[in-house]
Amino acid sequence: MNRRERSVAHFEGLGDLWQKECKYLDQIFEKRIPFNRKELISFHDYVYNHCTSFVHNSNVRSQDPGKHLYENLTNYINTRLQEIAAEIEIITDDEQLIIKYVEYWEPFWKACEELNRGCRYLNQNWVKREQFEKHDHIHHVYRMAMIRWKEEVFSPIDRALVTAITMILRQRPGEQAKSLVYQVLKSIVELYANDEKQAVPVPNKLNNVFTEEVVGFYKSETLAEFQRITLSDNYCDLKQFLKYACLAMPEIKEGVQFKAILKRHIALQLEKAISKSLGGRDYLNAFMALRHSPLERALRDQKELVAVIDQVCTDSINAMNQKRDPILILNEYCNELMTKKQESEKALIEELKRIVELVEFLNEKDKFIQQYWKVLRTRQINETSTWDENESTMISLLTKKFGNEATCRLSNQLAELARSRTVKDGFEKYLASRNIKFGFDFRLKCFESRGGDDNIKLILPTELQQAASEFYSFYCQLNIGRKIEFNCELSFGEMICHLNHSTHILQVNTLQMALLLLFNHHERLTINEMADRLGTSTEILQPVLDFWKAIGFLISSGLALEVNMNFTSRKRRLNLNKVPIKTRKIEDKEDYELKNRRKHQMDAAVVRIMKKYKILEHSQLVALVIDELKNLFIPKIGFIKERIEVLLDKDTPDIERTQSSTYRYVS
Template sequence: MAAMNGLHRTSAAAGVLTASRNLDDVWLKLSEGLNTVYNGQLADMNKERYMSLYTEVYNYCACVNTSADQHHEHRSMQSHGADLVGMEMYRKLENYIRNHVVAKKEAMGSFRGEELLIRYHEEWVNFRFSSQVMNGIFQYLNRHWIKRELDEGNNEIYVTFTLALMVWRQSLFMQLKDYVTDALLDLIQRERDGIKISTTIIKGVIESYVDLGIDEYEPSAQNTAITGNANSRDKLRVYKEHFEDRFIKKTEEYYSAEASNFLQNGSVVEYMKKVEKRLDEEQNRCGNYINEATQIPLAKALEKVLIQSRLELFQNEFGGLLEQHKDEDLARMYKLCERVDRGLDELRIALERHIAKEGHAEIDKVTEQAFNDPKLYVSTILYVHQRYSKLVGEAFVNEPGFLQSLDKAATNFINKNSVTLKAEKHAASKSSELLARHCDGLLRKSAKLPEEEELEKMLDDVMIVFKYIEDKDVFSKHYTKMFSKRLIYDQSASEDAEVSLINKLKQNCGFEYTSKLTKMITDMQLSKDLCGKFRSHCSDTGKDLGVDLNILVLTSGTWPTMPPLQVQLPEKLNGCLEEFKAFYNQKHNGRKLNWILSQSRGEVAANCFKPKKYLFTVSFDQIFTI
């Protein structure tokens, strides 16, 4: 047993020594293959040769591992042998890549500007692709020896593809980075100046900055390098430090100077158009060849230089654009100012002042006529509101702050203006009264009635003004009084329109606000049914009243207070009322009817103007007089 152990130890040592002695032979074949990979001869790298190189790595690294699998009791010695085998091959690969990269650096070291970018981009693309091929050849080394080193926390060992990137960064990029970044920024400035450039080269070089950001101290990040995934936050470290920071600074300097030069002779409106164009260009630039992570910091830098620092200019121009109704330019200003912190504050204040001023000016023009012309008064208010409601909707996209400015201004000029002040003691309620009278004009029967859709639009307009009326109780008082007269005297143009407006008021102010109006409509419907039943009753009982009688039973406390009329009724008419009273009491025991003769009316036929016959609609006191 002892002899066998001794033999085994001798065999293991011999295995290590054999592998060590053969590394030069193995590396000779591998270096020839690497020359093919890295020196632009990949066309000669067919599948058979690729597998031959992979097998060389596999056979060399696996010889000690195989021996270890056969002799478990000497695993520590075999592990040490495997460590030596892996380390030696790893160091030879590292030296090869470094020599190759240093040679490339020396070859391009004298180039500057666009010529340097072209050369750098070409060499980088070739090197990166070649390193991916190399990584495949050394995949067995990655999966075994390198993986074990990484698992054990060795921060000086990298996956072979990561190793290649690290060597490029240390031995070439860090030596030329300032010149390469200078060339990038110069080329980007040329494009900003309107000169056509090759964006493909810029994009490729910038991508190299991202790829070189692999974190050499984070083993888990090394696998990312193999896939080429550039989304990791850590991978942007090199990109941000050596490109983005300088790019942002250069951008601020460029546009600060351009803005100052432009505004020396150009108008604010033309400047806004220029800024819009530049913002679009930079956004496209970011999408075309600059990493998307730069989108936000670039936008912030542009907004600071082109908008934030020029806010006072925009604010001073805003009033003039409002006066001239330059809605397109106002929309442009809004889109720019809303991009910066508190950029809209002064514009909202200016809009409120302007709308209030315009509202007062328009009402001042019609004060004398509008004082007793509700339609003119309301239409003047709507003219101003609709003009600026359209502006806020289209130019300012109904931004809440601008909507609030419109509301405040409308409340101002609707509730206190030259018409309301003319009312003196009733100034606070004048707008409420005029709006209620306007509603009465819309809903009352007339020779020219609007179409249903047109009337509904008019009622919507009423609600626009109603929204701003401060004393809505006064409006309700006037409206209810006029509504009751329309119902009692059958002067309502449309029951549907009446109900529609009541529903709109309910939505705005709640159920309680319109409860009496709703009850009044209910009373009218019940009265119609009651009169029908009364006629049927008279017919069934054979009673001929001699009068076509229509009676409205109105709920006390719901309808406006109406003055009584103390008169002696004609016997025939009094008999009709007594008959109805008896009929009503049979159906509603305990209720008391109080006749409101002051609100009653009748039709009287006149036959004294022969041969013509006339029909007069008169009040009850007129009937008694006749």
């Protein structure tokens, strides 16, 4: 047997495979039954075996089995289409022609979609190789089928079909007739989009073939169809619909009609989801369910429409009229994740990633990070984090997304925790070496001060002075020239209180502890006497005393106060550390710090940009500054203008105004 005979014998062996494949083709084309998952996998396997048969056989070219399958598929489709064409060509009535065309087109189109899915291996391997070798007549299976329909069915009746569409629309058709005409127009757009000749864009082809009235009808119906699909819960046809709708209507991407429809729909969905959210997880899910929904997946090929989803998320999370602060909600949820044991580390990391993804939509990302730093520090002081590695993971995620400049304070806080543990261990060894015992449990948490916390000026009671004095001595030996002080606002402890009929463990901050210890030496005290002995003001003490009087722990004796020795409670452990004692609102202080930090960041950004570009128009500078700072916050135009004026008025300015709206860098 010579080489040619062996090759023929090998191809005869493909006949059995083709017969099995034909059964699947008959199912989708004749019986019009789509593949289920099992059938799709089986058909894909047959296609794979068909394409890879004899790949390692020197008697057969590696591309020949794929060619055999492709030609058989083409012939199978041609045979079916020729039968359809023979039936349609004899129809003379306009409405009947439209009806019959749609009757055959719809099942054929759906069958081709199924076939294309099953021929994925053929498309991605054999077809791709043929196209690489410049065989321009070879196309993906779906496009090949569309070309065959155009040649066999559409071309013989194209004039009659165009005339039928025009005449029906002029007769003010009913909804059913309009629907049929629209289906025909959609098929024609799809045929134009898959045509072998792509020199002329699809919109031009439509305008060349149809009247302005027909093209206008197609566009209005397409908008209505998009709205119908968007409002439904079934988006399986949306990807295909948009693919060809955007080819025929490029103004969809550039205009506002599709975007307006989409925006109204998803904004309402998001608003409803947020209104039902009870906590941080629900709030996060409301956004993530929209961002990773079937609708979003269907829109992925159209970046302009996907951007609408992001815009809705941005508008919603930054809206001014919200009942709850999104930054506070997300930080509370982060705190919940960090302080409660999670089902798995992987699940926790995925949840943290989702939080960072949502933070990206905030205009004030730096404010979120500032509040996160505050809550992180509280967790470290209270030792409530389940694992330090989780904290490190969150900071890494934030750094990766927003940069080191935005998160350096968080990274420093983790480093300070490590240093504080070293100091704590050293202090314990120091006390042991000197055989010092305080008579109470003194748990040191030493965090280097950044000047960001208010601190009450307080004379520590004698019971605590020894511990403070010893630590001052120890720390100054290690850090010569550095100053350290106890933060009476952040520090806290527990005291055992023995009353007439009960004993309680009181959880108190340092100020409260100092107040209570005064009553070890005095039976009753006035508020002025307390203030003098503690070296603080009555305004600081008043809220604490009012709270204790309200719960009955302290009682009045004329102008003085004394401990209620008959005080009782069902709880043995009482948390009294609930009263804010700062004279200035922490929110005001944080806002002041944040505003100052933004001023410095703005000034630095303006100078960096001007140094790079030398000369810029005002509008150019503003756009570049916003882009530069978007990972920290979205600055307002007025704020940018204000900082530019400040830089211009400096004694030795870095920039100068050359014209009314042009700036130059001063080198």
